[in-house]
Amino acid sequence: MDKVIEKYAARQIPRYTSYPTAPHFNSGVSAATYRKWLGELGEDQTLSLYLHIPFCRSMCWYCGCHTKVTKRYDPVADYTEHLAREIDIVAGAINARPAVTHVHWGGGSPTILADEDFVSIMKRLNDRFRLSSEAEIAVEIDPRTLDMAKTKALAASGVNRASLGVQDFDAKVQEQINRVQPRPLVARSVSDLRAVGIEAISFDLMYGLPGQTVEGCVATVEQAVEMEPDRISVFGYAHVPWMKTHQRLISDESLPDGGLRFEQSEAIAETLERDGYVRVGLDHFARRDDAMAQALAEGNLRRNFQGYTTDTADALIGLGVSAIGVLPRGYVQNTSDAGGYARSLEDGALTTARGFLLDDEDRLRRAVIEKLMCDLEVDLEAAIREYGRASDHFTEEVAAMAEMIEEGVVEFDKTTVRMTELGRPVVRAVCALFDSYLGQGRGRHSGAV
Numbered sequence: 001m002d003k004v005i006e007k008y009a010a011r012q013i014p015r016y017t018s019y020p021t022a023p024h025f026n027s028g029v030s031a032a033t034y035r036k037w038l039g040e041l042g043e044d045q046t047l048s049l050y051l052h053i054p055f056c057r058s059m060c061w062y063c064g065c066h067t068k069v070t071k072r073y074d075p076v077a078d079y080t081e082h083l084a085r086e087i088d089i090v091a092g093a094i095n096a097r098p099a100v101t102h103v104h105w106g107g108g109s110p111t112i113l114a115d116e117d118f119v120s121i122m123k124r125l126n127d128r129f130r131l132s133s134e135a136e137i138a139v140e141i142d143p144r145t146l147d148m149a150k151t152k153a154l155a156a157s158g159v160n161r162a163s164l165g166v167q168d169f170d171a172k173v174q175e176q177i178n179r180v181q182p183r184p185l186v187a188r189s190v191s192d193l194r195a196v197g198i199e200a201i202s203f204d205l206m207y208g209l210p211g212q213t214v215e216g217c218v219a220t221v222e223q224a225v226e227m228e229p230d231r232i233s234v235f236g237y238a239h240v241p242w243m244k245t246h247q248r249l250i251s252d253e254s255l256p257d258g259g260l261r262f263e264q265s266e267a268i269a270e271t272l273e274r275d276g277y278v279r280v281g282l283d284h285f286a287r288r289d290d291a292m293a294q295a296l297a298e299g300n301l302r303r304n305f306q307g308y309t310t311d312t313a314d315a316l317i318g319l320g321v322s323a324i325g326v327l328p329r330g331y332v333q334n335t336s337d338a339g340g341y342a343r344s345l346e347d348g349a350l351t352t353a354r355g356f357l358l359d360d361e362d363r364l365r366r367a368v369i370e371k372l373m374c375d376l377e378v379d380l381e382a383a384i385r386e387y388g389r390a391s392d393h394f395t396e397e398v399a400a401m402a403e404m405i406e407e408g409v410v411e412f413d414k415t416t417v418r419m420t421e422l423g424r425p426v427v428r429a430v431c432a433l434f435d436s437y438l439g440q441g442r443g444r445h446s447g448a449v
């Protein structure tokens, strides 16, 4: 790895799927605040819904998600009932009927739901919200929990995008991360999904996992490309055993070092670009004719808690334990305590635990960081103008960039900050210069590559 990149890659920096980032949310945003914000949504605004299913059949040792392993279905059935209540309560707090343009099921493993429960929640969403006929309805899929009956249930409920957790096709790597799913299983899932009309397929791949090699990563990419997914996300494994204790099952010694991680991510990117995929932001790749590649070309790419997205809705409603929503006034997060979540809903209450009330300065900085993360460049002058700030508003941030400019990581032409090809992998280090909250004591993050 280039010495300069190595220096920035070692820094602990957020992934910037929001700004401010979740560790800075606070209890000043309550259920009453959320209810008020929901009531302010207008008929002509658009909504995106995120449903969190915090259950899995077994624990993948690299997992960084909010989830819990269950062998029994009872807790899942119980949770589904509470989720239905939450849908009713949230929808009831919205006075208008804004159109829903995106629905995203994440987890955990949404496909752990019994087919009839999945169908029933989708029906409830249709009853309680105004789902646009054009809405994208996406589901994160664990191929190990998918069979033809479930695939048909997804299609019958209107699902039109499937995002499959693949990670790596190498059997030895799969063993080391406790996620054994042979390639034929993934291939069958893809062909079943296409057979029922779910044509939009995304894959999640990973590098930096125990036992991974550069050659193995490239082999996985080549096998993935043969299945022709529209999008491929490539995430670096974040080893944070102090936060995710099951990650202690992955020994530090089995992990590739920073240099090897960098080589893996670059080799994956080169292979995907050679095979016709467009590189989107930091870690996504899309076929040229895919909506995400078009959004990038048109400057409409966005970033949310799922990473890069084409979702431009005015508000995101988070449903389920720990789910985060984004409303015009700020962020809201449901409680992460499953018991508290259930009790609030049984009392007919929203389950908000915390959030963040945005002011105009936050919005300006959020816009700058999002542009940098999506387009790898941002016109500071235009952003300052849009938010009515003085022209010298970012003088300090620009001054702090001097060393990076000298090192060839970033360019600045008096108005526009632009990542160089060298600097692309460490774009988060430049975003961090515009983050007013970083270093205020809360939150410990993974490395920047």
Ligand code: SF4
Binding pocket: 055, 056, 058, 059, 060, 062, 063, 064, 065, 067, 107, 108, 109, 142, 165
């Ligand atoms: S299936 Fe996904 S959410 Fe569940 S343990 Fe594995 S990585 Fe985590």
